[in-house]
Amino acid sequence: SQKIEQNSEALNIQEGKTATLTCNYTNYSPAYLQWYRQDPGRGPVFLLLIRENEKEKRKERLKVTFDTTLKQSLFHITASQPADSATYLCALVPADRGSTLGRLYFGRGTQLTVWP
Amino acid sequence: KAGVTQTPRYLIKTRGQQVTLSCSPISGHRSVSWYQQTPGQGLQFLFEYFSETQRNKGNFPGRFSGRQFSNSRSEMNVSTLELGDSALYLCASSSNPGLALYEQFFGPGTRLTVL
Numbered sequence: 001s002q003k004i005e006q007n008s009e010a011l012n013i014q015e016g017k018t019a020t021l022t023c024n025y026t027n028y029s030p031a032y033l034q035w036y037r038q039d040p041g042r043g044p045v046f047l048l049l050i051r052e053n054e055k056e057k058r059k060e061r062l063k064v065t066f067d068t069t070l071k072q073s074l075f076h077i078t079a080s081q082p083a084d085s086a087t088y089l090c091a092l093v094p095a096d097r098g099s100t101l102g103r104l105y106f107g108r109g110t111q112l113t114v115w116p
Numbered sequence: 117k118a119g120v121t122q123t124p125r126y127l128i129k130t131r132g133q134q135v136t137l138s139c140s141p142i143s144g145h146r147s148v149s150w151y152q153q154t155p156g157q158g159l160q161f162l163f164e165y166f167s168e169t170q171r172n173k174g175n176f177p178g179r180f181s182g183r184q185f186s187n188s189r190s191e192m193n194v195s196t197l198e199l200g201d202s203a204l205y206l207c208a209s210s211s212n213p214g215l216a217l218y219e220q221f222f223g224p225g226t227r228l229t230v231l
Contacts, residue, residue: 034219043120043206043222044159089159103149103172104220108158 003027004092006107013114019077021110023090026071028105032093033066033073037086038109044089048075052095080114087111118143120209120223128229134195137226141188141209148190149220150182153204162205165190194228202230 007022
């Protein structure tokens with residue numbers, strides 16, 4: 001069955017450090033991988049998307065890598081701030097879109113806490 | 117553009133009752149997906165509608181149903197509520213997943229509590 005794992009349920013780091021979150025998947029041939037941020041009581045908010053033929057994507061302090069050989073994506077937040085504290089979700093878009101229209105496969109998320 | 121809106125935001129029901137949740141997508145978006153989020157299972161896909169047609173369905177019992185109207189607004193219905201249906205129900209809209217990059221815009225969710 002399809003499975004997406006995020007390395008840990010919680011990650012605590014000090015302000016200014018780089019946070020690295022991991023997303024591993026099995027039994028997929030993903031076309032895209034996305035990362036979302038979710039704050040308590042709110043819906044997820046899209047952050048970044050990376051295609052299967054891309055190795056790395058950056059947006060301001062965010063960086064995503066995608067290794068289809070390892071079946072893994074890494075999500076980095078550099079110079080982290082307390083305002084970055086949230087749950088981060090990875091989501092896959094399988095290559096076989098015909099059977100998965102409108103559907104994202106989500107990991108269960110990693111709760112990041114950045115302390116001052 | 118206004119974001120995705122969901123009503124109601126909070127709902128308390130008792131076992132055996134039924135409930136209807138509503139979602140208004142971003143203007144111009146024709147695809148609406150529904151997810152159930154619980155601490156134990158995370159985000160689980162319920163179904164997706166595009167132009168009033170259900171195109172995809174997750175592994176939920178038939179008690180969960182939905183529909184989409186001509187203005188792209190969508191409703192989901194849960195009949196014969198069970199305690200395990202307590203969850204945050206999220207609606208997400210997209211312009212057209214078949215062509216676009218699948219970025220989904222989520223609403224704030226409806227928190228359903230079943231007593």
